[in-house]
Amino acid sequence: MDILRVENKLAENRITEKTKAEKVINFKLNFILLASGRVVTGLSASILGFALGLYVLDFTGSASAFSMLLAFGSLPGIFTNILAGVFVDKHNKKKIMVLSDIFSGSLALLFSLVLLSGIKSIMFFIVYSIIQSMVQSLFGLAVGASIPNIVNDENVPRVNSTFQGIGAVISIIGPIIGAIVYKVIDLKLIFIIDGFALIFAGTMEALLRFRPSAAIPDEADKTGYLQDIRLTFKYLLDRRVLAFFFVFAVVINTVYNPVMYLILPYINYNVIKISGLQLSIIQSSGAVGVILAALILQIKNMDKKLLRKFFTMFRLQAVLVLLWAFPNISLFKEGNKWDVTLIFAVFITLYGMSNTMQNVPMVTYFQMQVPENMRARLFSVLSTAAGISSPIGMWVYGILLEKVNWVYVTTFSGVIMLTIALFASRNVYYRSFIRELDMQKGGNVP
Numbered sequence: 193m194d195i196l197r198v199e200n201k202l203a204e205n206r207i208t209e210k211t212k213a214e215k216v217i218n219f220k221l222n223f224i225l226l227a228s229g230r231v232v233t234g235l236s237a238s239i240l241g242f243a244l245g246l247y248v249l250d251f252t253g254s255a256s257a258f259s260m261l262l263a264f265g266s267l268p269g270i271f272t273n274i275l276a277g278v279f280v281d282k283h284n285k286k287k288i289m290v291l292s293d294i295f296s297g298s299l300a301l302l303f304s305l306v307l308l309s310g311i312k313s314i315m316f317f318i319v320y321s322i323i324q325s326m327v328q329s330l331f332g333l334a335v336g337a338s339i340p341n342i343v344n345d346e347n348v349p350r351v352n353s354t355f356q357g358i359g360a361v362i363s364i365i366g367p368i369i370g371a372i373v374y375k376v377i378d379l380k381l382i383f384i385i386d387g388f389a390l391i392f393a394g395t396m397e398a399l400l401r402f403r404p405s406a407a408i409p410d411e412a413d414k415t416g417y418l419q420d421i422r423l424t425f426k427y428l429l430d431r432r433v434l435a436f437f438f439v440f441a442v443v444i445n446t447v448y449n450p451v452m453y454l455i456l457p458y459i460n461y462n463v464i465k466i467s468g469l470q471l472s473i474i475q476s477s478g479a480v481g482v483i484l485a486a487l488i489l490q491i492k493n494m495d496k497k498l499l500r501k502f503f504t505m506f507r508l509q510a511v512l513v514l515l516w517a518f519p520n521i522s523l524f525k526e527g528n529k530w531d532v533t534l535i536f537a538v539f540i541t542l543y544g545m546s547n548t549m550q551n552v553p554m555v556t557y558f559q560m561q562v563p564e565n566m567r568a569r570l571f572s573v574l575s576t577a578a579g580i581s582s583p584i585g586m587w588v589y590g591i592l593l594e595k596v597n598w599v600y601v602t603t604f605s606g607v608i609m610l611t612i613a614l615f616a617s618r619n620v621y622y623r624s625f626i627r628e629l630d631m632q633k634g635g636n637v638p
Contacts, residue, residue: 217403219342219343219344221399222342222401223347225397225399226335226342226397226400227355229293229393230355230393231362232389232392232393233389233393234362234366235362235369235389236390238362238367238370239370239385240300240383241366243373243379244317244379246370246374247379252314272326272329273576274421274576275421276326276329276572277569277571280333280569281420285337285402286400288330289331289397290395292327292328292330292331292394293391293394294390294391294394296327296331296390297389297393297394299320299323299324299387300384301383301388303320304380304383304387307379307380307383308380336567336571337571339351339559340403340559340560340567341403341564342403348556348559349489349556350490352555352556353485353489353548354486356486357487360482360483360544361483363476364476420569424569427566427570428570431561433622433625434558434561436616436622436625437557437558438574440616441551441578442574442577442578442581443581445578445581445582445585446585448547450586451589451605452478454586454589454590455593455601455605456536457475458593459516459598460474460533464532465529467529470530473533474533474536474537474540475540477536477541478540478541478544479544480544481542481545481548482545482548485546485548495556498549498550498552498553499557500629500630503617505550506546506609507613508546509543510607510613511610512543513543513609514602516536516602516606517602517603518535519532558570589601
C-alpha cells in the first residue's frame with residue numbers, strides 16, 4: 193500500500209511539474225521557429241531536388257538514371273522507417289531534429305566540395321540521395337511525434353494543417369524556382385545554399401522548448417529494437433479504432449497516388465492532348481486545394497467536426513474521380529482544351545481540399561491518442577506500409593491503363609472508393625468511435 197501511495201505521489205508530482213513548466217513555454221514562439229525552419233529547409237530541398245533532377249537528365253540523358261535517382265531518394269527512407277521510429281521514441285526528439293538538419297546541411301556542403309573537385313558520377317548523386325533519405329526519415333518522424341510537445345493541445349490540428357499548407361505552397365513554387373535557379377547559377381552553389389539553409393534551420397530548432405512528459409516509462413523503453421517492433425504491432429492491434437484508421441489509410445493510399453500521379457496526367461497529356469502548361473495548372477490546383485483546406489482547419493475545433501465527417505469527405509473524392517470521365521462526353525471531345533483544363537482544375541482543387549480535410553483530423557487524432565513514447569514508431573509503421581502500397585498501386589494501374597479504356601479505369605476507381613466508404617463507415621469500431629464523439633458533443637450518429 194505504501195509503495196502504491198509513493199507511485200501515485202510521484203505521478204502527481206510529474207503532472208504538477210509539467211503544468212508549471214508549460215506556463216513558461218512560449219508556444220507561439222515554438223510554432224514560429226518550427227514553421228520558419230520548415231519553410232527554409234522545405235523550399236531549399238525542393239529547389240535542390242528539382243535542379244538535381246534536371247542536372248542528371250542533362251548529364252546522362254538517361255530516363256533510367258533519372259528514375260534510379262528518384263527511387264533511391266525515397267526507398268531507403270521507406271525501409272528504414274520502422275527502426276527509425278523506434279530510435280526516435282527511445283531518444284531525445286529535439287536533439288534528433290537539430291542534429292538531423294545540421295548533419296544534412298553539412299552533407300550538402302561536403303558534396304558541393306566534391307562537385308568542385310570535378311567528380312561527376314551518377315553514383316555520387318545516388319549515395320547522396322540514400323543518405324539524405326534516411327536522415328530526413330529520422331527528422332520527419334521526430335517532428336510528427338513532437339508536435340503535441342511543442343504546442344498546446346488545442347493548436348495541434350492548426351499546426352498540422354499549417355504544415356500541410358506550407359508543403360503545398362512549396363510544391364508549387366519550389367520546382368519553378370528550381371528551374372530558374374538551375375539556369376542562372378551552378379549546381380554547386382545550389383548545394384551550398386541548401387547546406388547553409390539546413391544548418392540555419394537546425395539552429396532555430398535548437399531554440400524550441402518542449403513540454404515535459406508526464407508519461408511513466410513502460411516496458412517498451414527497456415527492450416531491444418525487434419521486441420519494440422513487436423510491441424508496436426501489439427499496441428496497434430489492441431487499439432481497434434487506431435488499427436481501423438491505419439488499415440484504411442494504407443488501402444486508400446494504394447488508390448490515391450496512382451489516381452493523382454498516374455491516371456490524371458495520362459488522361460490529360462496522352463489522351464486529351466493538352467499542353468504541358470495546362471497539365472501543370474491542373475496538377476498545381478491540388479496544392480491550391482490543400483492551402484484552402486489548411487485555412488479552414490485553422491478554425492477552432494474544426495478538426496473534431498471533420499473527423500465525424502471522415503467518410504463524407506472520402507465520398508466526395510470518389511464522386512470527383514467518377515466525374516473525371518467528362519471529357520468523353522461529345523460536348524468536350526472537340527471542344528477547347530482550356531475548358532477541359534479549367535474543369536479539371538476545379539475538380540482537383542476540391543479533391544485536394546477534401547483529402548486534406550479528411551487526413552489532418554486523422555493524423556491529429558493519432559498524435560493526441562498515442563502515448564509520447566509510442567508515437568514515432570506508430571507513424572513509422574504507417575509511413576512504411578503506405579510507402580510500399582503506393583508502388584503496388586502504380587504498377588496495377590499502369591497495367592490497367594495499357595489494357596483497358598481510361599474511362600473504365602476512372603469509373604472503376606470511383607466505384608471502388610464508394611464501395612470502400614460504404615462498408616468502412618459501417619465498421620463496428622468506427623461506429624463505436626463516432627458514438628463516443630457524439631457523447632462528447634451531444635449529437636447523433638450520422
